[in-house]
Amino acid sequence: MSEPKFEPRVFSGAQPSGNLTLGNYLGALRRWVAMQDEGLETIYCVVDLHAITVWQDPAKLAHATRELAAAYLACGLNPARSILFNQSQVPAHAELAWIFNCVARLGWLNRMTQFKDKAGKDREAASAGLYVYPNLMAADILVYHATHVPVGEDQKQHVELTRDIAAKFNHDFGTPFFPLAEPIIEGAATRVMSLRDGSKKMSKSDPSDMSRINLSDDADTIAQKIRKARTDAEPLPDSLTLLADRPEARNLLTIYAALAEQPPETVLEEFAGAPFSVFKPALAELAVARLGPITARMTELMADPAEIDRILGDGADRAAAIAEPILARSYEIVGLVRSRQI
Numbered sequence: 386m387s388e389p390k391f392e393p394r395v396f397s398g399a400q401p402s403g404n405l406t407l408g409n410y411l412g413a414l415r416r417w418v419a420m421q422d423e424g425l426e427t428i429y430c431v432v433d434l435h436a437i438t439v440w441q442d443p444a445k446l447a448h449a450t451r452e453l454a455a456a457y458l459a460c461g462l463n464p465a466r467s468i469l470f471n472q473s474q475v476p477a478h479a480e481l482a483w484i485f486n487c488v489a490r491l492g493w494l495n496r497m498t499q500f501k502d503k504a505g506k507d508r509e510a511a512s513a514g515l516y517v518y519p520n521l522m523a524a525d526i527l528v529y530h531a532t533h534v535p536v537g538e539d540q541k542q543h544v545e546l547t548r549d550i551a552a553k554f555n556h557d558f559g560t561p562f563f564p565l566a567e568p569i570i571e572g573a574a575t576r577v578m579s580l581r582d583g584s585k586k587m588s589k590s591d592p593s594d595m596s597r598i599n600l601s602d603d604a605d606t607i608a609q610k611i612r613k614a615r616t617d618a619e620p621l622p623d624s625l626t627l628l629a630d631r632p633e634a635r636n637l638l639t640i641y642a643a644l645a646e647q648p649p650e651t652v653l654e655e656f657a658g659a660p661f662s663v664f665k666p667a668l669a670e671l672a673v674a675r676l677g678p679i680t681a682r683m684t685e686l687m688a689d690p691a692e693i694d695r696i697l698g699d700g701a702d703r704a705a706a707i708a709e710p711i712l713a714r715s716y717e718i719v720g721l722v723r724s725r726q727i
């Protein structure tokens with residue numbers, strides 16, 4: 386099978402389930418903005434259909450969807466350059482996901498670590514949607530023939546599954562129709578850890594709000610969370626290798642370096658020998674300086690939800706215009722008869 390050439394196209398998304406964290410910002414959003422500003426074709430989605438794989442209060446889901454869209458805009462995504470929309474408004478995602486439910490193998494899904502983490506001990510009680518979630522994610526990406534998927538480290542396995550699905554579809558139907566999308570895991574902080582436990586990733590769904598910095602936190606809250614962040618008693622060393630078995634200290638250093646847009650080595654040159662009583666206030670000041678304007682802009686945007694809906698609706702129209710012909714061709718390849726004249 387000869388490989389057709391796919392034009393570069395970027396797709397990514399985040400779930401509107403709770404507050405966006407510093408991890409989302411450093412691991413994903415900041416990269417999305419950079420790719421947009423490099424002039425690539427970029428499509429960014431608020432994945433509301435993914436959010437409902439665990440129960441969401443309907444009023445809160447609607448609010449979180451608009452708030453996440455506001456965060457996208459406040460971080461620098463520009464609707465004139467990127468397509469911004471919420472997933473449920475483009476039904477082609479869910480339609481292609483059904484086909485992928487029939488392509489992906491149970492054995493593949495059984496290996497997904499995010500399902501194991503989210504389902505926890507009582508797997509029997511998890512929704513069927515949570516289990517097939519990676520197939521919907523593959524559809525999100527492939528319904529646009531997207532080639533590049535900027536994500537944090539935790540999503541690598543899902544993008545690899547997307548490649549497996551594309552390859553199996555192409556093989557089973559004998560046509561190189563879907564691209565093998567590449568995960569783009571770049572930047573200084575592809576895995577920001579919890580402020581309370583250096584072995585767990587910072588997550589919107591952690592029960593402890595002290596474990597994360599939310600983009601909606603005010604300056605005092607950010608300073609307090611950093612002051613209370615777990616660390617050890619040693620001062621900062623002069624070399625990165627000495628942080629290898631100090632995960633909490635390493636995490637704070639990584640966050641500082643990412644926010645300052647400097648290599649961690651440079652930050653260590655400045656702070657070698659400094660105790661956390663010196664480093665933490667410096668980190669808090671930097672975090673407030675970087676995140677404050679984003680939070681302020683989000684608040685402004687949230688004052689006009691109708692405008693957010695307008696931006697999302699316009700994005701959905703543009704997204705659907707790309708997705709629908711790709712879905713129609715997928716139906717044809719599979720042999721589904723399009724009998725209605727539309």
Ligand code: AMP
Pocket residue numbers: 398399400401408409410411412413414535536537538539540574575576577578586587588589
């Ligand atoms: P989610 O919050 O799960 O919808 O994730 C949205 C994006 O943020 C995905 O690309 C994740 O990989 C990324 N992300 C989430 N948490 C972190 C973290 N702690 N560190 C780095 N990236 C993250």
Ligand code: TRP
Pocket residue numbers: 396397398399400432435521522525526534535536540543
């Ligand atoms: N599963 C991703 C997460 O939890 C969100 C997501 C859904 C996504 N569809 C996607 C990311 C497509 C990249 C591309 O973070």
